[in-house]
Amino acid sequence: MNMHNPAHPGEILKELVLEPLELSITEAARHLGISRKTLSKVLNKRGAITPEMALRLEMAFGKPNATHWLRLQNAFDLWQTRQHSIDIQVIPFEVCHAGLLKA
Numbered sequence: 001m002n003m004h005n006p007a008h009p010g011e012i013l014k015e016l017v018l019e020p021l022e023l024s025i026t027e028a029a030r031h032l033g034i035s036r037k038t039l040s041k042v043l044n045k046r047g048a049i050t051p052e053m054a055l056r057l058e059m060a061f062g063k064p065n066a067t068h069w070l071r072l073q074n075a076f077d078l079w080q081t082r083q084h085s086i087d088i089q090v091i092p093f094e095v096c097h098a099g100l101l102k103a
Contacts, residue, residue: 006075007076008045009076010045010049013042013069014043018043031060032056049072053069054069054073
């Protein structure tokens with residue numbers, strides 16, 4: 001099931017984790033072991049949740065886990081890419097009745 005315009009995971013991190021805990025960007029970045037600038041980019045939708053960042057979030061906050069953060073990022077990235085799919089040039093394979101590729 002495809003989502004319609006999923007939220008950037010940085011928005012979710014900000015609204016559902018940092019704000020309820022009343023954490024500043026500086027304080028959260030210090031706990032995550034990253035620069036304030038790096039965290040700010042993620043929170044302001046100019047940076048992505050990388051596998052390393054997802055693991056840092058899991059280690060710092062517990063739940064949701066790293067896999068959850070990566071799924072959120074993947075859903076966001078895929079939705080964004082689909083918005084420009086008309087620009088992607090692909091020649092589809094033809095599939096015959098038996099489900100095999102046709103030459």
